[in-house]
Amino acid sequence: MPRLILPLLLLAMLLIGSPALAQSITLDAGAGGSSFSGRLVQVMALVTVLSVAPGLLVMVTSFTRIVVVLSLLRSALGLQQTPPNMVLVGLGLLLTAYIMGPTMDKAWVEGVQPLVDGQITEEQALERTVEPFRAFMKAHVRPKDLAAFQSLAGVAGTPPGQTVAEVQAANAEPGLRTLIAAFVISELRRAFEIGFMLFLPFLVVDMIVAAVLMAMGMMMLPPVVISLPFKIIFFVLVDGWLLVAQSLIRSYGGTG
Template sequence: MRFIFRTFLCMFILIAPWCLADNGLYDTSCSSRCNSPKPTELPVVSQQPEVKKTYPQPTFRERVTADDVLPREHLSEGSFSDTYPDLTTQAVILIFLALSPFLMMLLTSYLKIIITLVLLRNALGVQQTPPSQVLNGIALILSIYVMFPTGVAMYNDARKEIQGNAIPRDLFSAEGAETVFVALNKSKEPLRSFLIRNTPKSQIQSFYKISQKTFPPEIREHMTASDFVIVIPAFIMGQIKNAFEIGVLIYLPFFVIDLVTANVLVAMQMMMLSPLSISLPLKLLLVVMVDGWTLLLQGLMISFK
């Protein structure tokens, strides 16, 4: 019975659209849609193209000429050579400015201090504590402290030379470059004295003997043991040697701690345990107990004359 009812219901659903279409109730044609009134169309506004405003361009005569920037008398032949240094002087000044950071590191106490601090960090076994930036900052501050008397003496000598002559308005002119070179020449003696005082005599004599064997005869005739070409490499070698001597003394107690710790662990059959995890706290305890950082930094500053 249910099956018959469902069959009639499906047939009614299929036949109903055609019955409604015959009575006009269900219009499948598009005539009604096609004959429907069209919506009111809006008037089209014509878009006129934008007119770009043009401004009158100045003529060549109205433009700024070279005379407005630089007077014509400065453009005469040979005027630049009288006002500005030649290319050789400019190159020397640029090279000196580029090498000044390296000269400050090599000709001061910075070299010895930074090497000693790095050796102390390696002896402790902590590769990144303190960081390298911190060690460089400590070495720089201590170098300023050590070199302060020498810097004051150099400044006083240079100031006397500058005050004795007329100061040029432009330091990059030929007169300004000459004044700077004369001031540097007068202020080099305090630096020379500092280098000689803190350089072993054996190093100076060694480099002087080497220069007598390798330099040309015309240079050896006017060379002395106090020249910068002899004193500077001797000072650098002496600073490196002293820094490594201090490093040996720093390494000895920490080496003993590492050796004892390793032997104790082997005797206790604890080979799987890293000796560094045991020796590092002992090293730090030793440094804290004896106030190692203060002793080391004070000793470094006192070692300079």
């Protein structure tokens, strides 16, 4: 579990506090004040990072696509609270850990473990930890989304005082915040595409049931009352949960 959490914590520190890492903060707290002040700042930074970590998990991993697809699947089945949100989020976290396993392991080996062993500094650890996540996002971001956010950030085009080569070099290596924003938008788009495909077979079941009820003259009976059991048994018979999990994992090209 630490291999999943610590890389995200270091990545959060890079996003919210990288300029401050190079500064030295000293407060006067009497005897031993320097050591006490350092510990106090570390505790405050750790609490801040822990509060940001859940949002960071959503932004830089596959969790967004997975949890949106699972929510759309529940809506397609016509179920309101089954499975409950806790179960969907838990399944999303497990699938995310499976998909992001190689990325997390690489961030641990290259960034966290050398820092724990005292081989590199905090700044070097942050840079090495963020690189696997950057590579993962660049591999799965849609070029159109990335170009749009680069344009919004003022990277695209040729500003005064810059050459075309400099602009192309900047576009080839987007900033982390720009990459994360484009990655989240790309994940939402793909999640809704998958959700649309999941809706189709259940929509067919609803239409068939509604047509049968109309042919029988049962206008007052809501079609959803009859179609819901058929959709559930249809989903169970085709082993739907396994198929959805496999499809989500394969949508990332295997295991991340």
